[in-house]
Amino acid sequence: MARRRRPEEHENHERWLVSYADFITLLFAFFVVMYAISSVNEGKYRVLSDSLVNAFRNNPSAEMVTVRYEQAAGKPRQVVALQSSSQPASPALQEETRRMRGMAGDLRAALGPLINQGKVRVTQSRRGIAVEISDSVLFNTAQAELQPDSVAALTAVAQLLRANDNLIQIEGHTDNQPIRSQQYPSNWELSAARAASVVRLFAEEGVAPQRMVALGYGEYRPVESNDRDSGRARNRRVTLNILADNRDEVSVLPTDAPRPQAASQ
Known part of the structure; x- marks a missing residue:
């Protein structure tokens, strides 16, 4: 009897997807960790954003932001102070x-x-x-x-x-x-x-x-x-x-x- 020919195995051209998926997973985990340890202050961001917009619009009643740095525990700490010029001085x-x-x-x-x-x-x-x-x-x-x-x-x-x-x-x-x-x-x-x-x-x-x-x-x-x-x-x-x-x-x-x-x- 004639021997049956075994089907030829084709080379897998999609093996790179495994490495790519691992890379994407690690990258996603990295950004999750970075976001978790960051200290985003939405209030400061909103104040700074509004002040920049009002400054470019030349709004005289705009709120002003003062940014200074204080030394805390040996490291500089950014302090944002809001000063409102909309109310007249006493x-x-x-x-x-x-x-x-x-x-x-x-x-x-x-x-x-x-x-x-x-x-x-x-x-x-x-x-x-x-x-x-x-x-x-x-x-x-x-x-x-x-x-x-x-x-x-x-x-x-x-x-x-x-x-x-x-x-x-x-x-x-x-x-x-x-x-x-x-x-x-x-x-x-x-x-x-x-x-x-x-x-x-x-x-x-x-x-x-x-x-x-x-x-x-x-x-x-x-x-x-x-x-x-x-x-x-x-x-x-x-x-x-x-x-x-x-x-x-x-x-x-x-x-x-x-x-x-x-x-x-």
């Missing part, structure tokens, strides 16, 4: 804004010549007024004693400040050039001593000492690069911060402390 806030704007104008007028020379900068923000004074106006190199020519300018500033009750932060800054004198072992001591010299002068001119604080930052808060002479010159400065949102804090002053009197018109 009369007290409007009056405070006008008062601070007027004070900034008075400071610019008193320091006009130094501002024109680029030695002084007066800026205003929601935090308050910042008066940045170059160290060349106030001090000799590596010294913290006020120069006689600078006393007149600072006295004019003190006369404006003693008529209000805002808290004042006076900051001393240096460049990154080391200093190792017997009096000032480092830039920390030099910057703190310079800030204290301005505080002492203001106190002598009638500004309540309880309103002031002297801070020495040394070389660690530069506003320009220390790689250039112009940058180092800008970093050597004293900054007066007149805070705008602290009127309630001043009420904790001792009752026997002299309160500033309003300037006569």
Whole structure:
């Protein structure tokens, strides 16, 4: 008898579907896990989306979003703050804004010549007024004693400040050039001593000492690069911060402390 021929086995051309299906399954599982561990905040997304749309539409009543980063547990954390501009500011806030704007104008007028020379900068923000004074106006190199020519300018500033009750932060800054004198072992001591010299002068001119604080930052808060002479010159400065949102804090002053009197018109 003739032997039966076994049917030929055809090569399976669809074996790739098995690997493809495994790949798709793994990819799907990956995205599921990524979505599960993510922290999508729909409220923040909606606020940011609406703000961008209103900004491009030039809507004056749009809500504004402020995004800042805070340090939490060693890792930066994004914080989204919603600020609504649709409601008018309170009369007290409007009056405070006008008062601070007027004070900034008075400071610019008193320091006009130094501002024109680029030695002084007066800026205003929601935090308050910042008066940045170059160290060349106030001090000799590596010294913290006020120069006689600078006393007149600072006295004019003190006369404006003693008529209000805002808290004042006076900051001393240096460049990154080391200093190792017997009096000032480092830039920390030099910057703190310079800030204290301005505080002492203001106190002598009638500004309540309880309103002031002297801070020495040394070389660690530069506003320009220390790689250039112009940058180092800008970093050597004293900054007066007149805070705008602290009127309630001043009420904790001792009752026997002299309160500033309003300037006569």
